[in-house]
């Protein structure tokens with residue numbers, strides 16, 4: 585059976601994890617700090633905070649901005665539940681909008697969904713392809729939008745408009761108009777979950793690229809504490825002689841990254857472009873080669889004039905089929921020992937969101953994208969022969 589997305593774990597990773605285990609310091613410490621610096625350098629931004637998941641990072645930042653009951657956050661209907669559950673956890677109202685045929689949130693729909701209650705917009709870089717950030721930033725910087733914005737605290741007043749909080753769980757290493765993701769939205773959150781391009785088993789990173797009237801260093805310090813119970817000193821600082829006394833400034837979260845996780849991340853980031861992205865691109869190109877000239881298939885965009893994907897998900901669509909036919913095709917592909925997937929079931933089709941009143945009939949593009957989509961396996965250890973096996977299985981099944 586060809587698996588869908590196993591992690592690539594080799595001696596370099598095992599050795600670095602063992603070194604972390606033997607170092608005498610296993611939770612947040614020097615390796616986490618170094619990993620944060622390396623991500624900041626990679627994305628060309630000032631500050632990065634690592635946490636234990638992207639979900640935790642997104643929720644932390646909504647709280648940092650003071651998003652709460654009565655507020656609205658604009659989100660795409662076509663995403664994973666993590667993007668939207670964090671809005672619900674904050675007590676705010678998710679305002680779901682439809683996406684474009686390229687799977688990404690529609691800027692036009694964002695514009696229509698804006699209200700004086702809008703506190704944040706959460707674009708999602710589905711499959712690793714960056715959203716239309718320049719257009720999204722233009723929308724939030726629109727004079728009328730700024731005038732209608734109702735700040736409820738000092739941070740919101742300083743920004744003077746809705747926050748653009750990017751769910752970049754898929755898009756580490758992607759490019760948008762000459763910049764890496766991480767540097768294009770106000771705040772960007774990456775995921776290092778086991779199925780993502782770069783993994784620390786579980787993990788995430790918060791990238792700060794706020795306007796210049798924000799002090800990234802001060803926010804970083806505040807977030808360090810906020811991700812560790814709101815405590816004035818972390819465990820490492822407390823180990824220094826005589827440095828035992830601490831204070832708690834606010835009731836914080838517990839979502840810090842461990843040095844064991846950071847050990848994995850350091851090894852992977854070091855070779856991410858040359859090894860991981862290179863191989864993923866080769867596999868994407870091989871699929872495009874196999875399906876691109878056959879008009880039964882609709883291949884995904886992953887390199888355009890303005891954007892380069894991180895090659896996270898190869899979202900193949902079949903033309904002129906129903907959802908039931910797609911399910912049958914997938915079943916046949918599985919029967920040929922190839923694992924495939926669907927990214928994603930639109931949120932209005934899931935019970936929790938149906939119960940909140942969302943209806944898939946209001947999101948026709950999301951439904952169309954979903955109903956004809958099959959995600960093909962892409963991972964470092966997938967061989968050229970296996971890629972051919974996948975292509976043959978898909979064509980035979982269709």
Ligand SMILES: *Cc1c(COP(=O)(O)O)cnc(C)c1O
Pocket residue numbers: 636637638639640663664666667708751753754774775776777787788
């Ligand atoms: C994986 C994923 C997340 C959540 O990442 P975690 O690190 O598991 O919390 C968020 N959004 C999207 C689109 C994802 O695919």
